[in-house]
Amino acid sequence: xxxNNYCGLGAGYVGIGQFRDFIDKHPFIRHIxxxxxxxxxxxxxxxxxxxxxxxxxxxxxxxxGTNLNTVSLEALEALVKYRVLHINVALDGACQETYVKYxxxxxxxxxxxxxxTLNEIKRKxxxxxxxxxxxxxxxxxxxxxxxxxxxxAMASSLDMKIMFVKDWDGYTPVDLEMIKRExxxxxxxxxxxxxxxxxxxxxxxxxxxxxxxxxxxxxGCCYANYANGGxxxxxxxxxxxxxxxxxxxxxxxxxxxxxxxxxDSPCINCTIYKNMLKENxxxxxxxxxxxxxxYT
Numbered sequence: 001x002x003x004n005n006y007c008g009l010g011a012g013y014v015g016i017g018q019f020r021d022f023i024d025k026h027p028f029i030r031h032i033x034x035x036x037x038x039x040x041x042x043x044x045x046x047x048x049x050x051x052x053x054x055x056x057x058x059x060x061x062x063x064x065g066t067n068l069n070t071v072s073l074e075a076l077e078a079l080v081k082y083r084v085l086h087i088n089v090a091l092d093g094a095c096q097e098t099y100v101k102y103x104x105x106x107x108x109x110x111x112x113x114x115x116x117t118l119n120e121i122k123r124k125x126x127x128x129x130x131x132x133x134x135x136x137x138x139x140x141x142x143x144x145x146x147x148x149x150x151x152x153a154m155a156s157s158l159d160m161k162i163m164f165v166k167d168w169d170g171y172t173p174v175d176l177e178m179i180k181r182e183x184x185x186x187x188x189x190x191x192x193x194x195x196x197x198x199x200x201x202x203x204x205x206x207x208x209x210x211x212x213x214x215x216x217x218x219x220g221c222c223y224a225n226y227a228n229g230g231x232x233x234x235x236x237x238x239x240x241x242x243x244x245x246x247x248x249x250x251x252x253x254x255x256x257x258x259x260x261x262x263x264d265s266p267c268i269n270c271t272i273y274k275n276m277l278k279e280n281x282x283x284x285x286x287x288x289x290x291x292x293x294x295y296t
Contacts, residue, residue: 012214013038016045018236020052026240035062036211036222041071047078054082062087064222065135067103068111076114079130080121086131088163089115093142094150101141115158133195134162138183143173148182164194201291203256203272203283208292210244212236218243220252224266231266258282 023029032053034040040062043049053060065088079087089111093099096108115132122128134155136142142151148164155162164183173179176187184194192200205211205221213219216236224230231252233243243249251262256273267273276282 013043013045014049014214016048016052019045019049022236022240023052023056023058029058029240031059031061031209033063033209034060035064035066037064038214039070040066041068041075047075050075050078050082050084059083059085061085061130064088065090067106068114069106071114073117076118077121079118080125080127083127084130086129086133088133088135089160090135090137091151092135092137092139094147094154098142098147102137102139112154112158115160119159132158132160134158134160135165136162136183137165137167138171138173138179138185139167140171140173143175143179145175145178145182148179152182161195166192196294198287201272201283201287203267204288204291206249206256206267207253207288210240212240218249220249220267223270223272232264256283257285 034046034049034053040046050060060082061084063086068087068089078084090103091099091108091111092102093108099108100106118130118132134151136148136151142148152162164185166185166187172187180186185191190199191197202221202223211219211222211224212235213230216234217230218233218235219230231243231246231248233246233248235243248262248265251260252265252267254260255262255265256267256276261268
């Protein structure tokens with residue numbers, strides 16, 4: 001669910017009818033990441049969506065994050081009942097005072113309460129899923145050693161893994177030695193997440209798990225938000241198969257692997273592709289397969 005026109009992607013959500021129709025037309029789909037640059041639990045149809053995916057044998061995750069402020073008890077139970085694999089909870093601080101400086105209008109204690117309730121429901125069902133990660137973006141407001149250590153201790157007490165993330169706007173902390181020791185983030189590399197190694201390469205999604213906007217626009221990857229219309233295709237209108245087999249997608253994939261440039265692909269203007277081109281260090285099929293395995 002997106003409430004504003006972020007990066008030109010529009011405000012809206014996928015309804016259960018649209019979701020059901022898309023799944024029924026694409027029986028080969030086995031896994032869906034049901035989140036991106038929006039808040040999944042604002043979608044009024046999220047519970048029937050989870051239920052229908054489960055009934056169709058499709059695994060779901062909420063891996064790109066949720067702020068978990070507005071989730072209902074019904075939705076928390078559905079996460080467990082319908083076996084959602086994992087969720088990342090955006091908690092950029094270890095207390096309300098720090099958290100609200102970035103997550104404006106958020107309620108830290110409410111989020112922690114929702115996590116405790118989810119843990120109780122998992123015990124009720126004797127369930128392991130969903131795994132719950134604490135996603136902590138390192139910012140000027142929360143990069144002190146005391147705040148980071150407090151978050152790590154709280155995450156452990158809540159049976160969560162904590163994942164530290166570099167600021168997308170390029171903020172670099174002053175005490176890099178402490179940050180690396182406490183978070184695992186190396187600011188001398190292209191690593192973005194503490195739970196991953198190597199460079200940040202969302203291009204693998206185009207090959208393995210292409211991202212589709214709420215209105216069907218075929219975006220390719222989570223980093224393609226800047227491209228507005230994505231690759232100029234709509235999976236709801238022409239089907240996912242035709243999108244994947246289109247000329248622009250085939251030529252874009254070849255370009256990312258080091259082939260000839262595709263001038264009408266939005267990826268040609270992406271900073272990640274430009275860096276690959278500059279360093280002559282393109283994606284490889286082995287790297288794409290490894291990233292796909294790691295993030296699912």
